[in-house]
Amino acid sequence: MQNLKIALTKGRLEKKAVALFEEAGYDCTSLHDPGRKLLLDIDCPAGDAPAMSAVLAKAPDVITYVERGVCDLGIVGKDTIMELGTSFYEVLDLGFGKCRFVLAAQPETEFNASYKTRVIGTKYPEVTRAFFAKKGMEVDIVKIEGSVELAPLLGLADGIVDIVETGTTLKENGLVIKEEVAPVSARLIVNLASMKMKKRELLALIEKLQTLLQEKD
Ligand code: PRP
Secondary structure: OOOEEEEEEOOOOHHHHHHHHHHOOOEOHHHHOOOOOOEEEEEOOOOOOOOEEEEEEOHHHHHHHHHHOOOOEEEEEHHHHHHHOOOOEEEEEOOOOOEEEEEEEOOOOOOOOOOOOEEEEEOOHHHHHHHHHHHOOOEEEEEOOOOOOHHHHHOOOOEEEEEEOOOHHHHHOOOEEEEEEEEEOEEEEEOHHHHHHOHHHHHHHHHHHHHHHHHHO
16 A cells, blocks of 8 residues: 555644544554654554554645645644635545634624624634625625634724634633534545545545544444
């Protein structure tokens, strides 16, 4: 079997992705203590799934590496996929990293097409644009890089489109959910050409992960 190169999203999704590969029989020792090494080998001692080299990357870079074909596959959140691109196969919903995109604001703020143009702060301008376009509402979108909940508190925006996991950040800042936008979870994505060139290896891995996920259901 040919080796595969996989891009894993650093941070929140990282531990759960590593746990999933360990359940699938991979020796992920290198990922537990990577030091400053960036390309890490993970082997499957049983030999029934392809050996892989893994890179840990920021979510948007996972998409870039898979779209450009320097990685055969990747694990990334549906949030980043919705924002950045679709030039790859999205093959599995991995069921972890569950959260939701929501429209949130201070309790008294109304969002109605008949009101004046609302200002929305977000890290996800494309998701926000698509959400309000579907509602037929014109909005002014302000891109923010982090701590988006500050935007309504500072008077920069009327509301935010952001990710909610536990709801703690909204609650502690006096914001409430006005509307659900979309559910989010981690996805396995595959480069279009790799799916043809390394079909046997990719299918072996996908089927193994799929079986594990079904057992968890
Ligand atoms: C995310 C998101 C919210 C928070 C939601 O931010 O943008 O701010 O988590 O989580 P909760 O519902 O469990 O409180 P993140 O921690 O990734 O950092 P950031 O605010 O710097 O973008």
